[in-house]
Amino acid sequence: MTSETVLELRGVSRCFGANTVLDHVDISVKAGSFTALLGASGCGKSTTLRIMAGLEQPSAGQVLLNGENVSDKTAHERNVAMVFQSYALYPHLTVAQNMALPLAMRHLSVFGRLPGVGRLSPGSGGVRKMIHEKVGHAAEILGLEPYLDRKPGTLSGGQKQRVALGRALVRDPVLFLLDEPLSNLDARLRIRMRAELSALHKETGRPFVYVTHDQAEAMAMADQVVVMIGGQVAQAGSPRSLYEKPASKEVAAFIGTNAINLFRPEDGVMGLHPAADRHVIGLRPEHVSPAEDGTLEAWLETAEFLGSEILLGLRTTTGKFVRAIAADDYCTPPPGSLIRLGFTPDRLHAFSGESGLRVELGA
Ligand SMILES: Nc1ncnc2c1ncn2[C@@H]1O[C@H](COP(=O)(O)OP(=O)(O)OP(=O)(O)O)[C@@H](O)[C@H]1O
Numbered sequence: 001m002t003s004e005t006v007l008e009l010r011g012v013s014r015c016f017g018a019n020t021v022l023d024h025v026d027i028s029v030k031a032g033s034f035t036a037l038l039g040a041s042g043c044g045k046s047t048t049l050r051i052m053a054g055l056e057q058p059s060a061g062q063v064l065l066n067g068e069n070v071s072d073k074t075a076h077e078r079n080v081a082m083v084f085q086s087y088a089l090y091p092h093l094t095v096a097q098n099m100a101l102p103l104a105m106r107h108l109s110v111f112g113r114l115p116g117v118g119r120l121s122p123g124s125g126g127v128r129k130m131i132h133e134k135v136g137h138a139a140e141i142l143g144l145e146p147y148l149d150r151k152p153g154t155l156s157g158g159q160k161q162r163v164a165l166g167r168a169l170v171r172d173p174v175l176f177l178l179d180e181p182l183s184n185l186d187a188r189l190r191i192r193m194r195a196e197l198s199a200l201h202k203e204t205g206r207p208f209v210y211v212t213h214d215q216a217e218a219m220a221m222a223d224q225v226v227v228m229i230g231g232q233v234a235q236a237g238s239p240r241s242l243y244e245k246p247a248s249k250e251v252a253a254f255i256g257t258n259a260i261n262l263f264r265p266e267d268g269v270m271g272l273h274p275a276a277d278r279h280v281i282g283l284r285p286e287h288v289s290p291a292e293d294g295t296l297e298a299w300l301e302t303a304e305f306l307g308s309e310i311l312l313g314l315r316t317t318t319g320k321f322v323r324a325i326a327a328d329d330y331c332t333p334p335p336g337s338l339i340r341l342g343f344t345p346d347r348l349h350a351f352s353g354e355s356g357l358r359v360e361l362g363a
Pocket residue numbers: 016021039040041042043044045046047048213
């Protein structure tokens with residue numbers, strides 16, 4: 001563990017009855033980093049996050065926070081903030097009160113927390129001022145100032161999520177844990193909120209751990225992406241390293257906007273690479289395109305105009321479905337046309353047919 005590691009999971013496993021949900025998970029979160037936990041539904045992302053938060057105990061292994069073993073500490077004792085997909089706001093409280101709540105719980109007595117009566121509570125004035133200032137600062141960062149007196153029920157999904165973020169922000173936690181915070185928002189707002197979250201991350205300077213099943217979201221925001229498959233860490237690294245050197249065909253299939261083409265030896269596709277007769281060859285659609293001197297031949301089945309490019313669906317003469325990308329000005333021939341496809345050889349990946357793990361083919 002290096003000095004700049006804030007959070008570390010060491011050999012963390014979690015069982016629910018006979019069901020092993022996490023199996024020897026090692027994750028290291030560096031100071032100031034943005035880590036995305038990425039994986040399909042049920043792979044154990046939320047359980048991992050809840051263990052980081054202290055809402056769930058590991059069955060085995062350790063959780064270290066700034067070098068200290070906090071495995072037995074409660075969520076409250078860890079000073080980490082968690083933001084949920086469901087926002088978890090109190091409907092009867094205003095935006096300002098929702099945001100103030102974690103601070104009030106921490107710093108004011110029950111008496112001091114009561115609206116109206118609390119003002120009479122001895123010694124609560126300074127704390128109230130501090131809370132007021134912190135809520136004001138968070139509202140300013142998140143653009144929530146106009147809504148401070150409103151109730152959550154009158155806000156849009158994006159505004160509610162900002163309130164949930166604000167409530168995390170006021171606590172000045174050592175770590176932010178976010179569980180699919182954008183999944184209730186529509187596509188356009190999600191993209192806008194991505195940028196806002198990245199800005200918020202920079203503003204706080206604190207590490208963020210972000211759970212998502214959306215690879216585009218993970219790739220766009222994170223500097224470390226941890227791909228989880230079946231309760232294990234399949235690969236952890238920068239978005240670029242995962243894209244360029246996926247450790248297995250499962251990771252390769254998870255990363256990338258358009259699903260990677262995986263050619264197995266039995267698919268019988270010729271003209272890819274001499275090793276295609278014994279390894280699974282991976283080629284991303286964006287690295288396959290129509291070319292007059294291309295070495296692959298396939299019948300055109302579908303063409304989707306995506307604006308900046310055209311996604312082609314083709315079938316080789318051996319019956320294998322292939323995705324390719326053509327430029328937006330490509331003059332798409334009618335379905336059924338036989339097209340030659342070229343690809344970028346140094347973008348080709350190879351994986352073991354048995355283990356699915358990456359194989360380096362060499363020059
Ligand atoms: N408290 C629990 N008791 C029993 N099983 C549980 C419990 N919590 C989670 N699980 C199981 O653990 C597995 C992993 O769940 P988890 O919520 O961590 O996955 P996930 O990757 O976050 O999935 P999703 O994206 O659907 O939320 C699932 O099979 C789930 O049913």
